[in-house]
Amino acid sequence: MWEELKPLLEQGDIKALSRIISLVENRKEGWNEFLSSLNLNSGAAIIGITGPPGAGKSTLTDKLVGKFAEQGKKTAVLCVDPSSPFKFGAVLGDRIRMNEWYDHSLVYIRSLATRGSLGGLHPAIMEITDILKAAGFDMIIIETVGVGQSEVEIASLADKTIVVLVPESGDEVQTMKAGLMEIADIFVVNKADRPGADLFLKNIKSLAHSRSSNNMEIPVIKTIASRAEGIDELIVAIADTLSKHDRSQKQLLLAEKAFYLIREQRMADITKEKILSVIQNEGQEINLYKFVQRFLTPSPGKTP
Numbered sequence: 001m002w003e004e005l006k007p008l009l010e011q012g013d014i015k016a017l018s019r020i021i022s023l024v025e026n027r028k029e030g031w032n033e034f035l036s037s038l039n040l041n042s043g044a045a046i047i048g049i050t051g052p053p054g055a056g057k058s059t060l061t062d063k064l065v066g067k068f069a070e071q072g073k074k075t076a077v078l079c080v081d082p083s084s085p086f087k088f089g090a091v092l093g094d095r096i097r098m099n100e101w102y103d104h105s106l107v108y109i110r111s112l113a114t115r116g117s118l119g120g121l122h123p124a125i126m127e128i129t130d131i132l133k134a135a136g137f138d139m140i141i142i143e144t145v146g147v148g149q150s151e152v153e154i155a156s157l158a159d160k161t162i163v164v165l166v167p168e169s170g171d172e173v174q175t176m177k178a179g180l181m182e183i184a185d186i187f188v189v190n191k192a193d194r195p196g197a198d199l200f201l202k203n204i205k206s207l208a209h210s211r212s213s214n215n216m217e218i219p220v221i222k223t224i225a226s227r228a229e230g231i232d233e234l235i236v237a238i239a240d241t242l243s244k245h246d247r248s249q250k251q252l253l254l255a256e257k258a259f260y261l262i263r264e265q266r267m268a269d270i271t272k273e274k275i276l277s278v279i280q281n282e283g284q285e286i287n288l289y290k291f292v293q294r295f296l297t298p299s300p301g302k303t304p
């Protein structure tokens, strides 16, 4: 099965792509070997887009997809939104346009339900991103709501992260989780048509400047996503920040991703329920430290 799917994936076959994603999501036997066999050095860029609910992330994504497609770039969108798994088409016009992309050979869109931890990303999102790379996508956009853990996770997954804010979030920004502010490679101030936009923009600019280093100024882009204003500037900023993505940043990201995978696989056969049932079966006094040792010994032939 995997052997038949691989060449189809590499040819960009959308059906094979969707099938593979589902198989890997469900940890179908052989998934790990399959991923190991893929060429993942395609040079695809992973762009995270995060920010408060309703900030215009999907609208912005829709416009970016349009521009990238115009440039002939194969673009995939992964939408992780716990509040509403598919927010594309919050506006009717956008819905129509997003639907056009569905059939567009250059564009692939998939919405992922969050499972597990609240606000966390989809557990297989890293693997899905790599499958998209193998399928030859040039741009991979991941939209997540910036609440809870997800913004921290997106920063360790995406090459570059865009944080979308709106003038309405003025007061929030003061108290906003440091997380959201710290991960931005680009700030977008969307809904620039709203009252207070200029003052808000000024505040974000000074905040971005205070976070910038002398050789890396964090850009702040003003947009009205619903009218496609500021999108060209954003495209330029994205290209610019990607071009500055250096070797050491790539290594940091890789280490981060490896850490997640190693932790997942080392912990694969351990759950709290399982530990509890072992404790219940023992039915006597247990020395915690001695007990834990049993779970730390790698099972033979599994871990190096």
Ligand SMILES: Nc1nc2c(ncn2[C@@H]2O[C@H](COP(=O)(O)OP(=O)(O)O)[C@@H](O)[C@H]2O)c(=O)[nH]1
Residues within 6 Å of the ligand: 052, 053, 054, 055, 056, 057, 058, 059, 060, 087, 090, 091, 190, 191, 192, 193, 194, 223, 224, 225, 226, 227
């Ligand atoms: N006034 C105004 N509304 C916008 C703008 N961008 C998006 N919206 C609207 O804001 C709402 C939320 O947008 P959406 O893209 O779904 O936000 P998301 O939750 O961040 O993905 C929708 O009704 C959009 O049409 C903008 O620049 N100005």
Ligand SMILES: [Mg+2]
Residues within 6 Å of the ligand: 057, 058, 059, 081, 087, 088, 143
């Ligand atoms: Mg959305």
